[in-house]
Amino acid sequence: MNLLLLEDGDFVAEDRVRLSGRRLKHLLEVHRAEAGDSLRVGRLNGLMGSGQLISLDSEHAELSVQLDQPPPAKLPLTLLLALPRPKMLRRVLQTVSSMGVPRLVLLNSYRVEKSFWQTPFLEPAAIHEQLILGLEQARDTVLPEVIIEKRFKPFVEDQLPAISAGTLGLVGHPGDYPACPRAVEQAVTLAIGPEGGWIPYEVEKLQEAGLQPVQLGARILRVETAVTALLARLF
Numbered sequence: 483m484n485l486l487l488l489e490d491g492d493f494v495a496e497d498r499v500r501l502s503g504r505r506l507k508h509l510l511e512v513h514r515a516e517a518g519d520s521l522r523v524g525r526l527n528g529l530m531g532s533g534q535l536i537s538l539d540s541e542h543a544e545l546s547v548q549l550d551q552p553p554p555a556k557l558p559l560t561l562l563l564a565l566p567r568p569k570m571l572r573r574v575l576q577t578v579s580s581m582g583v584p585r586l587v588l589l590n591s592y593r594v595e596k597s598f599w600q601t602p603f604l605e606p607a608a609i610h611e612q613l614i615l616g617l618e619q620a621r622d623t624v625l626p627e628v629i630i631e632k633r634f635k636p637f638v639e640d641q642l643p644a645i646s647a648g649t650l651g652l653v654g655h656p657g658d659y660p661a662c663p664r665a666v667e668q669a670v671t672l673a674i675g676p677e678g679g680w681i682p683y684e685v686e687k688l689q690e691a692g693l694q695p696v697q698l699g700a701r702i703l704r705v706e707t708a709v710t711a712l713l714a715r716l717f
Contacts, residue, residue: 483505483508483512483513483618483619484522484618484619484620484621485522485523485524485530485617485618485620485621485622485623486501486505486509486521486522486523486524486533486618487505487523487524487525487526487614487617487618487623488501488523488524488525488526488547489525489526490525490526494544497546497547497548498536498544498545498546498547499523499533499544499545499547500542500543500544501542501543501544501545502541502542502543505543506541506542506543509521509535509538509543510538510540515535515538515543516535516538517535517536517537517538518534518535519534519535520532520533520534520535521533521534521535521545522621523545523547523549524549524553524617524621524622524623525549525623526614526617526623526625527623527624527625528549528623529549529550529551529552529553529623530549530551530552530553530621530623531547531548531549531550531551532547532548533545533546533547533548534546534547553621553622553623553624554582554620554621554622555582556582556583556584556624557581557582557583557584557670557713557717558649558668558669558670559583559584559585559669559670559671559672559713559716559717560584560585560587560645560646560649560670560671560672561578561583561585561586561587561672561674561709561713562587562589562642562671562672562673562674563578563586563587563588563589563673563674563705563709564589564590564591564593564594564674564675564676564680564705565588565589565590565591565594565598565599565676566598566676566677566705566706567598568598568601568603570704570705570706571598571601571603571604571612572603572608572612573706574705574706574709575609575612575613575616575628576612576613576615576616576619577616577706577709577710578613578616578626578709579612579613579614579615579616579617579620579622579625579626580616580617580619580620580622581616581620581709581710581713582620582622583626583713584624584626584627585626585627585629586626586627586628586629587629587630587631587637588604588628588629588630588631589631589634589637589673590631590632590633590634591634591675591676591680591681591684592634592681592683592684593675593676593677593678593679593680593681594676599632604630609628610625613625613626613628634684634687635687638684638687638688638690638691639687639690639691642671642688642691642692642693643691643692645671646671646691646692646693647692648669649668649669649670649671650663650666650668650669650670650671651670651671651691651692651693651694652670652671652672652673652693652694652695652696652716653672653673653675653680653685653688653689653693653694653695653696654672654673654674654675654695654696654697654698654708654712655675655679655680655685655695655696655697656679656697656698656700656702657679657695657697659694659695659696659697660694660695660696660697661696661697661698661699662696662697662698662712662715662716663696663715663716664715664716665716665717666716666717670716671692671693672712672713672716673688673693674705674708674709674712676705677702677703677704677705679702698711698712698715
């Protein structure tokens with residue numbers, strides 16, 4: 483935890499918070515914090531700053547906080563991601579959050595197993611938990627927007643053209659395609675498929691919506707690796 487994230491319910495006064503649960507446990511067991519220590523803090527979807535630990539016991543931690551710094555800028559990106567396997571989904575959500583993606587669309591694909599959509603990891607509270615872990619890692623406070631789209635064709639035909647308009651539209655897909663561009667200076671709409679890749683029909687529909695296929699080479703990457711590699715290359 484590189485940033486202690488504070489939520490509205492933690493504030494007992496304008497400049498004072500009281501914590502319990504997971505964050506208290508982290509302060510006690512990982513930080514080994516003591517009264518008087520100074521910590522990096524941030525208010526969820528708000529400013530960052532510093533907090534001084536006033537008191538600490540097994541039940542609560544109380545801090546005096548000063549929030550005066552903006553969070554880091556988000557990437558100019560909308561990421562479309564074919565729903566990964568449930569266990570991988572948790573890691574991907576943390577990665578997306580920590581790398582500064584502002585909007586994530588979890589999308590269906592022919593190669594996405596139907597059972598994936600039944601996972602409890604898609605519950606709002608479970609998604610929120612993983613996004614928070616990513617923000618804490620990266621010292622950010624602003625939650626990404628996560629949109630779930632279970633129907634590929636209606637989304638790609640009816641919504642994606644407007645989303646991708648005015649952006650550099652790309653489809654990460656193995657094959658005889660141009661290499662993914664580097665260090666772009668414009669907004670991007672990026673679609674990443676399942677580990678087996680999009681099927682040809684899906685690639686065609688994505689192209690019709692304004693996204694052009696690009697590749698990272700001959701190797702087939704895990705989804706979580708592809709997300710990191712593509713975002714690092716683009717930005």
